[in-house]
Amino acid sequence: MDEVAGTILTGEEFEPIRGRVVIDDGHIEAIEETKTDSQRIVVPAFVNAHTHLGDSVAKEAAVGMGLEKAVVPPDSRKHRRLAAADREELVTAMRRTLQFMQQTGTISTLDFREFGVEGATALREAGDGLGIDPFIFGSDERAVLEVADGFGASGANDNDFSDERAAAREAGLPFAIHAGEPDPTDIHPALDLEPELLVHMVHAEAEHLDRVAEQSVPIAVCPRANTVLDVGKANIRQLFDYTTVALGTDNVMLNQPSMFREMAYTAKHFDVTDREVLRMATTAGAEIARLNCGVIEPGRRAALVVLDGDSHNLAGTENPVSAVVRRATGLDVETVLC
Known part of the structure; x- marks a missing residue:
């Protein structure tokens, strides 16, 4: 299993949860709320x-x-x-x-x-x-x-x-x-x-x-x-x-x-x-397109964009949803999980 930690924008309302996404065989196994030092922001691809x-x-x-x-x-x-x-x-x-x-x-x-x-x-x-x-x-x-x-x-x-x-x-x-x-x-x-x-x-x-x-x-x-x-x-x-x-x-x-x-x-x-x-x-x-992604929840395909929330552009962000929509650029992308 793999995992990605940070602020995770979960569900259809993109509720931010501090924790980690657990991934197994390309799908989201679990979303766990836990303490983390990671400044990443994890959003659906x-x-x-x-x-x-x-x-x-x-x-x-x-x-x-x-x-x-x-x-x-x-x-x-x-x-x-x-x-x-x-x-x-x-x-x-x-x-x-x-x-x-x-x-x-x-x-x-x-x-x-x-x-x-x-x-x-x-x-x-x-x-x-x-x-x-x-x-x-x-x-x-x-x-x-x-x-x-x-x-x-x-x-x-x-x-x-x-x-x-x-x-x-x-x-x-x-x-x-x-x-x-x-x-x-x-x-x-x-x-x-x-x-x-x-x-x-x-x-x-x-x-x-x-x-x-x-x-x-x-x-x-x-x-x-x-x-x-x-x-x-x-x-x-x-x-x-x-x-x-x-x-x-x-x-x-x-x-x-x-x-x-x-x-x-x-x-x-x-x-x-x-x-x-x-x-x-x-x-x-x-x-x-009938793809099993677009939402971060268990059972979905782990198609995720991981942003560096501590980049020069995103550091100090108070609202992660607004940061992704209004401020983030391709330079803030740390990795894309397909």
Whole structure:
């Protein structure tokens, strides 16, 4: 058995306990309250609820551009750059991004991977042997469901995805779709497809959210990307009243895929508590991907981020939850248990 001592943020409320986590065969055996001199802060590892890792070949390529010119298929800067990249360049770039994400505490990411079977298999190759395991929403063709974990659609105004929705259902795999990013016009059509995940919902209104609640569809929000692309600001406080809300970093081209940065931005710019933000970055994403992590409690997978609470940045912290959400960075990560 192994153990990690310090201040442990336990359960769904992240209650701080001074003590140790006992780990056996990759799972949490026990949480023991006991005296310890350790200044570590132990939190659940992060699950990034929405990324586009293919954008790793085009970092900062769309600075100053709006949504359509930056990312909308098929003629955006992003898609032209992806089409020009060879497989080796793409796999190498995505692998390095995955390694950065793992270093900064993320153990899984729900990724929308472009270019069908070829794109999905490239991401599988990029993640091979790493501690971070991408959950791949493939695209472009039904055959992608043979190699991906689900289907990810760009948006209901872009195409008719009814065949892909039916294929995903037949395969027993989730269907996810962008909705309500530039405006609300694609939200009802997206909901008509009965997705397992909606991404963005910046312009969601009560009539949409009533349907979200009826269908029990979780939502992944991406606050920093929405700001960069100037599409608006999701009403996260309102979304909480209707469904599960998870946190994603979106396009690697636009933002560093750091959950620390996304949490800090969300906590400081939205009407949400620090505990809610931490839940969005851990528990919610894990639930959507059906991972047995995101909460520190016995029986869960021991996917943990261990922070140096005595780092120059975190020393003197009075509230460990707020310290993790608002102040911590990748430099404070001591180790990541996958």
